[in-house]
Amino acid sequence: KAGVTQTPRYLIKTRGQQVTLSCSPISGHRSVSWYQQTPGQGLQFLFEYFSETQRNKGNFPGRFSGRQFSNSRSEMNVSTLELGDSALYLCASSLSGGGYEQYFGPGTRLTVT
Amino acid sequence: AQSVTQLDSQVPVFEEAPVELRCNYSSSVSVYLFWYVQYPNQGLQLLLKYLSGSTLVKGINGFEAEFNKSQTSFHLRKPSVHISDTAEYFCAVSLSDSNYQLIWGAGTKLIIKP
Numbered sequence: 001k002a003g004v005t006q007t008p009r010y011l012i013k014t015r016g017q018q019v020t021l022s023c024s025p026i027s028g029h030r031s032v033s034w035y036q037q038t039p040g041q042g043l044q045f046l047f048e049y050f051s052e053t054q055r056n057k058g059n060f061p062g063r064f065s066g067r068q069f070s071n072s073r074s075e076m077n078v079s080t081l082e083l084g085d086s087a088l089y090l091c092a093s094s095l096s097g098g099g100y101e102q103y104f105g106p107g108t109r110l111t112v113t
Numbered sequence: 114a115q116s117v118t119q120l121d122s123q124v125p126v127f128e129e130a131p132v133e134l135r136c137n138y139s140s141s142v143s144v145y146l147f148w149y150v151q152y153p154n155q156g157l158q159l160l161l162k163y164l165s166g167s168t169l170v171k172g173i174n175g176f177e178a179e180f181n182k183s184q185t186s187f188h189l190r191k192p193s194v195h196i197s198d199t200a201e202y203f204c205a206v207s208l209s210d211s212n213y214q215l216i217w218g219a220g221t222k223l224i225i226k227p
Contacts, residue, residue, distance in 0.1 A: 033215075045214070048214065056214040090156055092156075101159045101162055102157075102215070103159075105156050
């Protein structure tokens with residue numbers, strides 16, 4: 001089975017721009033979660049989607065949004081980028097969340113200049 | 114509020130020595146518990162999990178963890194570490210009263226000294 005894939009792997013953007021990151025979960029997995037990882041703040045939960053609906057949400061501003069498609073693929077969007085948005089963005093999929101383990105992709109490294 | 118505390122941000126240990134990485138959580142509801150490992154420049158990988166049953170859980174790469182309900186702890190152990198165990202280790206808790214959302218610890222960097 002193919003693992004979780006994330007595109008692109010690396011991205012450089014300018015302050016004020018917007019960015020869209022993509023995540024393809026493992027086949028059959030219906031839950032996709034997004035995380036932001038930075039050296040200072042560690043691993044921070046952004047949101048979780050299950051069957052195209054946002055099921056859980058972390059404590060991030062409205063500039064961070066996401067969606068999930070009928071094939072379980074997910075995208076996250078960050079509008080009006082700030083320098084502090086520079087981070088590794090990780091996507092994780094699981095069968096249905098909860099007690100099922102999450103399988104992580106390699107991440108997208110976003111640098112905002 | 115529920116939280117997960119990894120008491121050590123870094124743990125240096127000599128190769129072939131035993132190691133324990135500590136994880137405590139605060140919750141009064143039933144939980145599922147996980148340990149993940151992140152090798153440099155990679156995503157996270159599941160090491161082991163506790164859902165129910167035996168409180169001693171064995172995982173990959175020779176790691177094990179013990180669930181202690183009275184002390185609300187889930188410490189990770191390995192009897193003899195390798196240089197290849199150099200990584201960051203994350204403890205996570207899934208809570209039955211919050212849609213099973215995972216709550217993450219801050220991570221512990223395991224540094225293996227030759």
